[in-house]
Amino acid sequence: xxxxxxxxxxxxxxxxxxxxxxxxxxxxxxxxxxxxxxxxxxxxxxxxxxxxxxxxxxxxxxxxxxxxxxxxxxxxxxxxxxxxxxxxxxxxxxxxxxxxxxxxxxxxxxxxxxxxxxxxxxxxxxxxxxxxxxxxxxxxxxxxxxxxxxxxxxxxxxxxxxxxxxxxxxxxxxxxxxxxxxxxxxxxxxxxxxxxxxx
Ligand code: HEM
Numbered sequence: 001x002x003x004x005x006x007x008x009x010x011x012x013x014x015x016x017x018x019x020x021x022x023x024x025x026x027x028x029x030x031x032x033x034x035x036x037x038x039x040x041x042x043x044x045x046x047x048x049x050x051x052x053x054x055x056x057x058x059x060x061x062x063x064x065x066x067x068x069x070x071x072x073x074x075x076x077x078x079x080x081x082x083x084x085x086x087x088x089x090x091x092x093x094x095x096x097x098x099x100x101x102x103x104x105x106x107x108x109x110x111x112x113x114x115x116x117x118x119x120x121x122x123x124x125x126x127x128x129x130x131x132x133x134x135x136x137x138x139x140x141x142x143x144x145x146x147x148x149x150x151x152x153x154x155x156x157x158x159x160x161x162x163x164x165x166x167x168x169x170x171x172x173x174x175x176x177x178x179x180x181x182x183x184x185x186x187x188x189x190x191x192x193x194x195x196x197x198x199x
Pocket of ligand 1: 035039042083107113154155
């Protein structure tokens with residue numbers, strides 16, 4: 001299948017979101033909407049690294065894709081870092097912007113999620129698997145499911161839930177809920193994780 005698949009799919013995700021914001025909706029290419037493209041791309045790309053595990057348990061076809069989880073995770077992490085880098089000047093430019101309790105809580109859980117994603121990215125090497133031992137390493141990587149729930153709260157709490165009234169926000173939230181549902185069902189059915197098939 002080739003090692004560039006995660007990059008190609010990530011590019012397609014960014015392309016579709018860019019088309020939606022800048023062509024279909026005709027929004028200006030401002031830092032705010034560039035951030036929207038980057039932030040929602042983060043959710044879909046990081047989400048790919050989480051959904052492949054449960055998907056491969058149900059559908060044989062996806063077992064070959066298990067090897068792409070790390071790439072999707074690292075590409076998604078890079079987008080999350082870019083999102084935060086964009087948010088800082090954005091907030092500085094909107095000095096008069098008011099933050100209510102929901103916004104502050106949203107940023108707090110987002111920061112926690114980003115810390116977990118950073119830990120996962122930093123320990124995503126064979127050296128760390130050896131250092132921590134496979135079981136500990138696997139448990140650390142599973143913290144990612146907590147982080148993606150925190151991201152869900154980040155998006156839902158922002159601006160009094162305005163993203164739940166917008167189609168991209170609704171699709172992103174639904175995607176994360178599907179990931180959690182599949183993971184939950186696989187867990188309840190006690191379906192064993194599949195070993196990666198080398199690509
Ligand atoms: C320290 C970490 C983070 C901070 C400080 C942060 C901050 C923000 C801020 C201020 C906004 C509102 C932007 C606006 O008004 O347009 C926002 C929106 C958003 N953030 Fe984050 N975020 C963080 C981490 C994350 C992570 C890890 C993800 C995803 C995995 C994420 C996904 C989103 C999404 C989807 C939006 C809505 C985009 C939009 O404004 O249209 N954020 N974030």
